Amino acid sequence: MEEDWMAYKEANKLAKKTVAIAKDRAYDQLYKELDTKEGQGKIFKLAHMRNKNTKDTHIRQIKDKDGNILRNERHIIRRWEEYFEALLNEENERFLRGDGHTNCGPVTEITKTDVRVALGKMKNSKAVGPHGIPAEAWKALDEExxxxxxxxxKKDYGK
Known part of the structure; x- marks a missing residue:
């Protein structure tokens, strides 16, 4: 078994070395190509492609307010600016909330079954509440x- 492991490590080492040599040759070839006049054209094409890929907009067309299709990049960017200016600067109507409706019916008392079901739904390893006691501790106490x-x-309920 150890012989297999050693053979694997040796083969892995040889594969990494072979890949490194191949990469080195490929880079040497690339650098030789880029040193020529045609290679300079490739550099400019590569730079142009990278610059294009870094731009934020990749959207080819979008509609303006009137539904007309915009295809020019500057017009598209301007439309997005208009959209977000309107979205972020308009005043939205605020709803005032009152105290709400009072509870007219009787409030049902909490039963031991309610507590048992709620405790069963609690997940372990979660942050503790203001009391500082984790759910695992309550579950470990079982019926007690x-x-x-x-x-x-019952005490908190005012009974």
Whole structure:
């Protein structure tokens, strides 16, 4: 088994060396090509393509406010500017919320079953609440933990 591992490591080393040599030859060939007059044209084409790829807009066409199709890059950029200026600078109507409706019916009392179901839905390894006790601790206490939580809920409920 160790012989297989050593053979694998040796083959891996040889493959990396072969790839490095091939890369080196390819780069040498590329540099020789780029040193010629035709190669300079390739450099400019490459620079132009890279510059084009860095531009933010890759959208070929878009409609203006009136529904006319814009294809010119400057017009498209201007349309986006108009759109976001309108979107971000318009005043939206604010709704004032009142106190809401009062609860006219009786409030049902929390049962031990409610506490048991809620505790079962709690996920482990989550951040603790203001009390600082993780869900795992309550679950580990089993029925005693359910009783304690139920008593706390009844006390908070004003009963």
């Amino acid at each position: 933990g359910i009783d304690i939580l139920w008593q706390l809920m």
